[in-house]
Amino acid sequence: MTNKFLRFLAALITLTISVVSICHLPALIFKEIPPPEGQPFRQVEKEWGFFPAEYVNEIKSTLSKLIDWHDISYIAQGTYVERKIFPHILESYSYSLSLLFISLLIALLFAVMLTTLTFYLPPIIQKSIRQLSAILEALPDVFVIFSLQLAAVWVFKHTDLLVTEPYAVSGQKIYFLPILTLSLIPMLYLYKNTLLMYENELGKPYVELGVAKGLGKLHILMRHVFPNVLLSFFYNLKYMYLLLISHMIILEYMYNIYGLLRFMTNHPSYEIITVGIILLTLPLSFIFFLIKLLLPKGVTYYDQTAV
Known part of the structure; x- marks a missing residue:
């Protein structure tokens, strides 16, 4: 039971890193150019290229924000009001x-x-x-x-x-x-x-x-x-x-x-x-973890079939 739970935690950590890496792929080929001073509401322009350093920095930034998840915020659509993502997203x-x-x-x-x-x-x-x-x-x-x-x-x-x-x-x-x-x-x-x-x-x-x-x-x-x-x-x-x-x-x-x-x-x-x-x-991960715990001994997955 303990080994299964540890493997489940390792799978969640791997899943999180994979999701973060995939979500940040645009940062690998696009770089945002901030608007000039005095024009804060001007549309942000993007530069096309290959930016591995920018990609790594964005991943580090997101991972640090995920650790302090309660501080993640967003600008409400149609306004300039900043809100915390939780509990609004729930x-x-x-x-x-x-x-x-x-x-x-x-x-x-x-x-x-x-x-x-x-x-x-x-x-x-x-x-x-x-x-x-x-x-x-x-x-x-x-x-x-x-x-x-x-x-x-x-x-x-x-x-x-x-x-x-x-x-x-x-x-x-x-x-x-x-x-x-x-x-x-x-x-x-x-x-x-x-x-x-x-x-x-x-x-x-x-x-x-x-x-x-x-x-x-x-x-x-x-x-x-x-x-x-x-x-x-x-x-x-x-x-x-x-x-x-x-x-x-x-x-x-x-x-x-x-x-x-x-x-x-x-x-x-x-x-x-x-x-x-x-x-x-997350819900699907928890469901599969519970299913594997409840499956009878000797039942494994082989070629898309439980045997």
């Missing part, structure tokens, strides 16, 4: 994190339910569903978001029933449409992969033994196949989380919601971007 962070994890949970639940129901359908319908899911998965994010917004407006126009807010106004927090949008594409991806994993498991001897004993299809799927598939699902959790974050960038702008990614893009300093990325990666 409201946007908690909002984005709730959207991400609720969407991920819904995607997992519906993918498992749809996969289980698919095995009760005739082969022709199963094939049609797979083709439809492949088409839906290929749709652009912007098209999906705009279609859902347009559908909410159409329902309100024809029924005077506001099912959900299609657009956030004045810092309003909306949940239904963002969660629905975020969960759609991951759900299709999980459905396709869970279906393949189910089919692989159904060809194994323990399933044939269960059928020979007279066990029902639902009992075999949920009691024996699903736990094995669930272990393999955790390997894809990192990819799913990154997929949701990439969708979240577009979603926050199209729904006008003020989440963490919007906060980062509105205040694009090295310190704020670094803090934002670290805050996004």
Whole structure:
């Protein structure tokens, strides 16, 4: 237990250094030229080149600020008021994190339910569903978001029933449409992969033994196949989380919601971007640490599968 925790701390330190190094790559090729005296509000110009010394200095500066994280500040958008990043960033962070994890949970639940129901359908319908899911998965994010917004407006126009807010106004927090949008594409991806994993498991001897004993299809799927598939699902959790974050960038702008990614893009300093990325990666790191602790002994990851 102690060794695992020490390895986890080492991984967090390595992650932090890696994030800082990647976030500061612009400093390696761009150098900011400060405005002349007497013109403090003039736009900062940038010089193109190769500046390794500037890159190292910026990394040292950010690492020192991360140590004294409570002193990190930013200029509020549209003003010249300086504010501390904490606790202002936490409201946007908690909002984005709730959207991400609720969407991920819904995607997992519906993918498992749809996969289980698919095995009760005739082969022709199963094939049609797979083709439809492949088409839906290929749709652009912007098209999906705009279609859902347009559908909410159409329902309100024809029924005077506001099912959900299609657009956030004045810092309003909306949940239904963002969660629905975020969960759609991951759900299709999980459905396709869970279906393949189910089919692989159904060809194994323990399933044939269960059928020979007279066990029902639902009992075999949920009691024996699903736990094995669930272990393999955790390997894809990192990819799913990154997929949701990439969708979240577009979603926050199209729904006008003020989440963490919007906060980062509105205040694009090295310190704020670094803090934002670290805050996004920490929950997943803790989840994987807990999963590894809870996994049965002898279960390891091999070729994207828990064995």
